[in-house]
Amino acid sequence: MFFIVCTTIGHASTTVSHHVGLSDQLLDFSDIKVISEDTKVPLEEIAAFLDIPFDLKKGITYIRKNGIEINYNENSKITSKNGVPLDWFPIVKVNGKLFISVNYIAIEMGYKVHDFPKQHTQRIYRDDYGHMSHDDYEIYLNQILNRQTSTLPAKAEEKAKPTIYLTFDDGPNKFTTVNNATLKKYNVQGTFFFVGNYMKKNASIIDSVVKDGHYIGTHSMTHDKEKVYKSAKSFINEMNEGAKLIKQMTGKEAKLVRVPYGSKPDLSAAMQSELLKNSYKLWDWDVDSKDWKYTDKEADQIVKNVKVGIEKSYKSGDRDIIVLLHDRSQTTKALPQIIEWLQKEGYAIKAYEPEHHIVKNFLRDTSL
Numbered sequence: 001m002f003f004i005v006c007t008t009i010g011h012a013s014t015t016v017s018h019h020v021g022l023s024d025q026l027l028d029f030s031d032i033k034v035i036s037e038d039t040k041v042p043l044e045e046i047a048a049f050l051d052i053p054f055d056l057k058k059g060i061t062y063i064r065k066n067g068i069e070i071n072y073n074e075n076s077k078i079t080s081k082n083g084v085p086l087d088w089f090p091i092v093k094v095n096g097k098l099f100i101s102v103n104y105i106a107i108e109m110g111y112k113v114h115d116f117p118k119q120h121t122q123r124i125y126r127d128d129y130g131h132m133s134h135d136d137y138e139i140y141l142n143q144i145l146n147r148q149t150s151t152l153p154a155k156a157e158e159k160a161k162p163t164i165y166l167t168f169d170d171g172p173n174k175f176t177t178v179n180n181a182t183l184k185k186y187n188v189q190g191t192f193f194f195v196g197n198y199m200k201k202n203a204s205i206i207d208s209v210v211k212d213g214h215y216i217g218t219h220s221m222t223h224d225k226e227k228v229y230k231s232a233k234s235f236i237n238e239m240n241e242g243a244k245l246i247k248q249m250t251g252k253e254a255k256l257v258r259v260p261y262g263s264k265p266d267l268s269a270a271m272q273s274e275l276l277k278n279s280y281k282l283w284d285w286d287v288d289s290k291d292w293k294y295t296d297k298e299a300d301q302i303v304k305n306v307k308v309g310i311e312k313s314y315k316s317g318d319r320d321i322i323v324l325l326h327d328r329s330q331t332t333k334a335l336p337q338i339i340e341w342l343q344k345e346g347y348a349i350k351a352y353e354p355e356h357h358i359v360k361n362f363l364r365d366t367s368l
């Protein structure tokens with residue numbers, strides 16, 4: 001929900017949507033209130049976003065992090081920091097729910113806050129966490145906020161749903177065949193990141209993946225963390241050999257890579273520049289299905305993770321959502337339900353399109 005009715009105390013009532021961002025995202029709050037010209041959000045929700053533990057004891061709510069304790073006393077309505085009562089009210093209770101000043105909690109927890117007055121947005125960020133410039137963030141904000149106001153009619157909103165890219169790592173293997181058949185059944189294209197060492201003995205699987213119009217990128221030769229990330233040289237060799245094998249076996253260029261375990265934290269700056277030098281593109285993901293940790297019987301949990309993740313990305317304004325899946329048994333059980341849900345909800349599903357590359361990497365490197 002981004003549409004919030006706010007009342008400016010002491011002035012005429014106004015209806016403006018206020019927003020709060022964190023790093024490169026817009027956060028999704030159930031309510032945002034502007035009270036005495038200070039933007040406040042539900043305490044419980046922002047604590048979750050900023051990973052701040054809090055607890056309630058005998059009518060006093062405590063927030064504790066980094067050696068700072070902030071508490072709010074229900075009876076006196078006073079907020080204290082490290083035992084010292086404050087002379088203003090960063091925390092207030094409205095209709096039984098605690099709201100906290102965005103500025104206050106962010107600064108106390110070591111973040112900075114940048115105001116975008118035109119967009120009624122406060123952006124929480126930290127210089128030691130990678131983030132786009134404020135100028136770029138303003139462009140991003142304008143894009144999302146314009147879309148929100150222009151998508152009010154139900155039909156337009158449906159059209160404005162993000163595109164979903166289903167990606168399958170760790171094949172080719174017998175489950176690749178099952179996933180491929182499911183994609184075919186629902187007339188959907190996906191993106192496969194193959195491990196080079198499994199490719200040679202699975203030529204027929206690869207042929208059918210190519211024939212059905214999916215994109216194939218490399219996921220290294222060995223998938224062995226020690227080998228892949230040993231040095232910039234071993235890293236780029238793994239990618240080059242993987243891409244070369246794809247070219248040999250499919251006739252297609254494979255310039256998109258997914259590195260084993262994702263680009264953070266193992267991919268070094270030297271590896272990053274090797275990717276660039278060799279004109280690769282790098283995809284991590286937005287939504288982790290965590291499929292690897294479930295059994296076949298728990299496939300519902302995979303479906304749930306995907307749904308929740310996609311809805312969260314959608315609400316934060318993401319237009320292109322990449323979902324991480326694997327060619328594993330339990331994933332083959334979840335995939336039909338995932339696709340049925342996506343189609344029912346009106347999401348478009350696409351394979352990677354090299355000619356319309358979308359930047360999606362944890363390094364936030366826009367050239368990859």
Ligand SMILES: [Zn+2]
Nearest residue numbers: 169170260261
């Ligand atoms: Zn993998």
